[in-house]
Amino acid sequence: MGKKRKAGDGASVEDSGKKVEEMAVERPKRTLLGWKDKTEVVEEKDDESGQVFRNKEKVLVSCSRRITFRYRHLMTDIVSLLPHCKKESKIESNEIKAQSINELVELRNCSSCLFFECRKLKDLYLWLAKSPNGPSVKFLVNTVHTMEEMKLTGNHLKGSRPILSFSSNFDNDPRWKLMKEIITQIFGIPKDHRKVKPFFDHIYTFSIADEHIWFRNYQVVTQGGIEKTTLVEVGPRFCLNPIRIFAGSFGGPTLYENPLYVSPxxxxxxxxxxxxxxxxxxxxxxxxxxxxxxxxxxxxxxxxxxxxxx
Missing domain, CATH: 1.20.5 (Single alpha-helices involved in coiled-coils or other helix-helix interfaces)
Incomplete structure (x- = not known):
């Protein structure tokens, strides 16, 4: 037969349970950069809302039908540079293009869109659009050079976060400021995305020359310390000639029209x-x-x- 429990044993068991609960501390959150302290999370929260801002930007990348192989390779190069993008099948470029693309963006749970439109098997137009309310910018793409064409020596880690570098003349005019903001939101990769690695080993440069935006991609090479840091070009290369800025997504009222633009x-x-x-x-x-x-x-x-x- 078992022994009878003494009258004071119940209280001691309850006290020991409380002590264990007091000693058990909540385990901190683990991230790719290491263990995250709970105090840091509290500091990052906004004072008014009490929520942490998280960039959930997702970009839909698509193209029109009858696109040439060279422009298709450029699109695949850009897709490899944007780990937070979603690739969509070809879309027929017609008058109802805006409605169909906006529906696709909504179905794929994206907030931005990169659309490559090829006409006459010669001319390439690039749309940078924020869906569904806009704005959107239409560019003519010139001087296209893909990674396979140039065969440069640079090679950065796939999926790493880039540093966006803009020339100083982006702040001289409101139209360039608007383009800079759209480019920042589309090409700026979110920090906590599941496909992104927490490294900065390459730089995207956007510079204005002759009323055109020139894009270059450089790898950051550090050999022998930070003082001997160099840049090695990776590719691709292309030039954007702005045509129009629309208030809506793929259309709407015209906010700006380039007077120097001449169609091909x-x-x-x-x-x-x-x-x-x-x-x-x-x-x-x-x-x-x-x-x-x-x-x-x-x-x-x-x-x-x-x-x-x-």
């Missing part, structure tokens, strides 16, 4: 006129010569008449 169709027409100019001049000269011969007929030759008589 007009450039090709001018080049064609230059090439066919010599031929047209020959035709005009020949027509003038015929008119002159009719106006000034040549009189008969005496020697020719003598030969005919014989």
């Amino acid at each position: 169709n007009q450039i090709r027409a001018l080049e064609k006129e230059k090439k066919t100019g010599k031929y047209l001049n020959k035709i005009k000269a020949k027509a003038k010569r015929k008119v002159h011969e009719l106006a000034n007929p040549i009189e008969g030759d005496e020697f020719a008449d003598m030969w005919r008589e014989d």
Whole structure:
């Protein structure tokens, strides 16, 4: 038979349980950078709302049908540089493009969109849009060089976070400020994304020259200390010529229109006129010569008449 429990044993068990609960401290949260102290979480919270801001930016990347292989390789290079993006199948570029793309962005739970639109198998247009309320910017892409074309020596870690570098003239005009903000939100990779590694080993540079935005990607190489840090280009390269800024997503009221923009169709027409100019001049000269011969007929030759008589 078991022994009877004494009257004071129950209280002692309760006291021991309380002591264990007091001694058990809540385990801190573990992150990729190490153990996170609970006090740090409290400091990061906003005083008014009491919630931590978390960047949940997701970008949908898609293209139009009949896109060329070179522009498709550029799109895949950009997808590899943005681990927080979602790739979508090709979309038919027509008048209802804005409605269909906005629906896709909403279905894929994204807040931004990169859309590559190819026309006439020659011209590439890039849309940077915030969905569903806008704004959006339309660019003409020039001087495209993919990673496979250049074969540069740089090589950074895939999925790492980049440092965004903008030239100082982005702050000189409101239109450049708006483009800078859109580029920052799309190309700035969130810190706590599941596919992102907590390293900064490359830099995205956006510089303005000749009213164009030039993009370069550099790897940060540190050999022998921070003082000997160098930059090695990785790629890709491309140039963005702004066409219009719209208030909505893929349309809406025009906030800005580039007065210096010339469409590629007009450039090709001018080049064609230059090439066919010599031929047209020959035709005009020949027509003038015929008119002159009719106006000034040549009189008969005496020697020719003598030969005919014989």
